[in-house]
Amino acid sequence: RFYPNKQLASHVIGYAGIDNQGLHGLESSYDEEMKGRPGRVQIQVDARGRTFSRVERPPTTGMSLGLTIDKYLQHIAERELRATVLEYKAAGGSVVVMDPHTGDILALANEPTFNPNAFSLWQSDVRRNRATQDVYEPGSTFKIFPILTGIENEIISLTDKYYCENGIYSLTSKNKLHDHEPHDTLSLKDIFIHSSNIGISKTVDNLDNIEIYKLCKNFGFGTKTGLPFKNESTGKLRDLKNWSRTSKTYISIGQEIGVTNIQLALAYCAIANGGFLLRPNIIKKISDDSKNIYE
DSSP states (O other), X not given: OOOTTTTTTHHHHOEEOTTSOEEEHHHHHTHHHHSOBOOEEEEEEOTTSOEEEEEEEOOBOOOEEEESOOHHHHHHHHHHHHHHHHHTTOSOEEEEEEOTTTOBEEEEEEESOOOGGGGGGSOHHHHSOHHHHOOBOOGGGGTHHHHHHHHHTTSOOTTOEEEOGGGEXXXXXXXEEEXXXXXXXXXXXXXXXXXXXXXXXXXXXXXXXHHHHHHHHHTTTTSOOOOSOTTOOOOBOXXXXXXXXXXXXXXXXXXXXXXXXXXXXXXXXXXXXXXXXXXXXXXXXXXXXXXXXXX
């Protein structure tokens, strides 16, 4: 198979081996649908070798996949991601661009990237889809979720204020929370603006472990998104029985939990669309040569 756009969306499309068997990405997930069927001729002969029956089955081409990826947005995402990785000398990164109302993935980029026409020139680590496989602690990007849960359950309100301990807060004799800058008393809005670990930890004081666990699950963390990529990670969300006294607090500030970029993007889409956790889409349609659409 040939990939005219070279590295563009290579982690999404994937690649096929020398025998045209899909080995990665959508090429692998939809290999059966896309590879078609070879033709066949069945001939029956008599004892003297004379043909008396011939049945032909013509070859059929494979299905075509139509993606939700916007080629223009994909190009921009890859270009800007590459520039940012180079600027900060990062080992790599990923970008997910989604429509929060439909769940359509408009761009999914990873860096470093590769050319699927010659995929064997790159190591498997480069060919890995970081957006769906790499798991990391989300840190401050997670802090909006306990705030929303507290407001929804009417445990906290936007007018609440919290004493932020001037930057150091003892959870136990061995565990202390630190803020990157000291604060005295902050409103809920300012806690979010200043990304105060201590402030966030106090907003969940009246939420128990079960409620924090449910909030994680309700936003899709610890669960595969359902994208048609093999090796998608579930992230990391431990069973409640394995939580410590401080797990609730650390999870509320984005620690002791692991997420993928696609999970985090979906969770933020739920905020943007009014509270609906969508299943992400990357396949727009599957069609055959007769333009029959199957999905």
